[in-house]
Amino acid sequence: MNTPNNTATTTIVYDDKTVRHFMIASIIFGLVGMLVGVIAAFQLNFWQMNGKFLEYITFGYFKSEGVSFLTFGRLRPLHTNAAIFAFVGNMMFAGVYYSTQRLCKCRTASDLLSKIHFWGWQLIIVAAAITLPAGLTRGKEYAELIWPINICIAVIWVVFAINFFWTLAKRREPNLYVAIWFYIATIITVAMLYIVNHLSLPTSLTHSYPIFAGVQDALVQWWYGHNAVAFFLTTPILGIMYYFMPKAAERPVYSYRLSIIHFWALVFIYIWAGPHHLLNTSLPHWLQMLGMYFSLMLWAPSWGGMLNGLLTLRGAWDKLRTDPVIKFFAAGVTFYGMATFEGPLLSIKSVNALSHYTDWTIGHVHAGTLGWNGFMAAGMFYWLAPKLWKNSKGEGGKSVLWSDSWANMHFWIGTVGILLYVASMWAAGIMEGLMLSATNEGGTTLKYPIFSNVTDAKAWLGIFRGIGGVLYLAGFVMLTINIFKTARMGKVVEASAEVPAEAPAGTDDARGFGLIFRNDPITYTFWVIIFVILWIFLPKGMDIGALIIALGISAQAIWVFTRKKDRWAELYDSLEKNWVPFTILVFIAAALGGAVQIIPTVIAQKGEHVEERIQKLYTPLELAGRDLYITEGCYNCHSQMIRMHKGDILRYGDYSRIGESIYNHPFQWGSKRTGPDLAREGGIRSDGWHYAHMVDPRSLSQGSIMPSYPWMLDKKTDFKALPGKIAALRKLGVPYEAMDQHEIEQGAKEQARKIAKGLVDSEVTLPDDMQDMDDEGEIAAALSERQIIAMIAYLQKLGAYDEVKKGDNKEAPAIMDPDKKHGAADE
């Protein structure tokens, strides 16, 4: 298995220029992403941070109650996208390019593709930074970018994939080290997740509707959202951990065997866990249960990986006192352990009942991103910088960082920042969850019926969160200066190495390609899993048959194994030297869980099959209002999903049914309740209330932190776009009756005029440009064109549904809805 020592060698020069570029980009965009995060954090305490502050800092020269592109609803997606795709994305690429070349003992396959990858990715980030504050969004978390940018991302990802796999094909080291496995899993799975969740039907250059709706869209979104965390924020960083931690500690990974278990278990199990983001919602129950159980199972591989990382430092713990790189890595891996302990905990249905929609989740996510991603990035950057920009300032002419003290200070400021952030969010989240569900002794009324009671109660904790964020940002500024100074005091160098002239026999040989199909251990495992899955889906009676077959195959596998132990081990050895079958196997492992959950949902959970209730279709004006709701990012603070909990039902009304959002492209169930749920908002309050509330929320809701939306009084609704949008929705299966362009536009305008007339009659405060108008009809006509009217129309429609009588709808195929065999939907 080892590389022969007596082969001819050749000298290669590594491409570290690309590594330097990605590293610099990561630092710059990291600063931007964190700064926007700090602003967004304070927006949740001070509504003036949504634009009003400009009035203060310009001493009244700039007057506005709010600025559209600075509101929380638009900045929060900018923050998350910048942190995930710009900061961690660029960091990941730097780590992948550096380590893959060394582990493969060859230069990256194509300098041109590396350049296209780098510059393409940065252009995408810039495009995102322009479009998100402009309100151009798909309205799905971490998947907000508009369709032309989505296509660019797919193309650039393919460029990266080609360059990476081409490099694997050129490698001179036959064995694929575990870091490479994690990179393969990242590339394959992110492509799959991204493409499926971004399938959309465009209605213009900047707007599209996702092809999935309602519960289907919710499932696909959180299959993507959860696994974006898994395969963008976790697996590549684990690969980086497995390469850079041994380098920093100058000793091999603690247990290579454990890393094998860590990898396969993680890749296989992670993908099943997405539904834990939708616990206690109207997602089919079997999916919720699978999501919860697989999340709990994730504890094992995650902690296996964490321990493997930490134990790699065995014998090097003394370096913790002096070496900032080791400090960051040790703390980063510890935060990984904390976050992966907390994640399964929050996935337990009853814990999630308390934590979901609260700041607890925000604290959990930031323990992972700030602690795991941010600290692993810092450790890697501090380790790389003296190697990418060589100096001789250290002991014995060694290349060193500009300042270890600054790096140490960064570590402590950052750690205190994370702890402040996370602890305050834990406290705020738990308090929030308890207060929102608290009832009187009889359990018949809410103890805190006014939502802003909760907002007020956690205000101070929000300040601590903001301070934590500022400290973390300050630490990152120190990193930026330190790396900049290290680069300035050193010189750009190229690294070269003597490597075998060619790969030894057995590397990517033809025999390896067949392994995926002629491999006993894989074949047995695959069929056991398939029959166990059939156990879920087959009707009662037949399901027991599937279980018996699964047990029979297992018994046969054990019998074959006892006879062919060595042969089985050899098969795996060969697989790990052949990247194509290995990659196919990774794809199968990662795709299986999603397929089992998504395919039945897409087939069974359609409007034509729903029972009990079905949503009333939006009129064209209401649809325009819904698109504005998405543009303003209202879903970032308001859910539209009343869970089956007493607190939810007492506060917001009857719990939400699948059918009530079945035609929503995209779904708007939300993930956080900074403000109240809006699923049944329609008809509760008057049009005048909504009008005044959008203009100045505090005039009606004391202590509200919601931004003001004065521009909605000035901007006009795009009536002309409505026919195209309705046509697109019809294509996607929304059962609109046939309407021509004129009917759609006129219908929308008539409804708008009716709402506007009512508002004028109730003497609302008119927009400035209408103050001089005298004729009420003229005022109503002008007001009807403004965005606020469409928004009111939408808000007043929320929760409208028709009863579905038995026999009105077609039965869903029973095999695709395992809940039916247990009677959950029979009530």
Next chain:
Amino acid sequence: MFKNIVPDDGAALQALVAFIITFAVFSMIMLRAWHMRREDSDHMSSLPLEDDSETHHTS
């Protein structure tokens, strides 16, 4: 309004399914890990340390 809040479901079945699937995958991978030869494991785990003989020159 409160009907179906605790639906009858296949909770027990889904727990078993999740466990068996995970157990099957873990078992297969553990077998592979246990049967890995020590010299192979040592070689693989030291791969990141093999590039320490790199030479650097200014570009």
